[in-house]
Amino acid sequence: MLQLFFAVAFSAVPLTLYIPPVRSLNLFVETLEILLRQTSAYTLRAYPRVRYACSRLVSSFRRLSLRRH
Template sequence: MLQLFFAVAFSAAPLTLYVPPMRNLNLFVEALESFIHQTSDYSVRVFPRARLGFSRVVAALRRIFFL
């Protein structure tokens, strides 16, 4: 078990070179927050409609296949 732990740990060590520094992630996080903020109004209206439409499709399929 210890050998497996060290094998996984040392195989994951080179992957840390691909993780950007924290100062570069701040711009990405800021852009992501801005995108979520801008799309929140749209998603609040769309998701209830999509859920209603999906439930109607499922109900129709139930009536067809489970008479």
């Protein structure tokens, strides 16, 4: 059991190199918040257009399927 503990412990040590320090996470989170704020304005404008395009596609597929029968 002790060997298993050491095997797991030493295999997890390299993974700690990929985890950034806490002081770097603040900058990362702030950058994500800025990115989300900037993209939300675009998605709110684009959403009605996407819905309209999807509804047009669905209606054209429906018309095609009705013509076949």
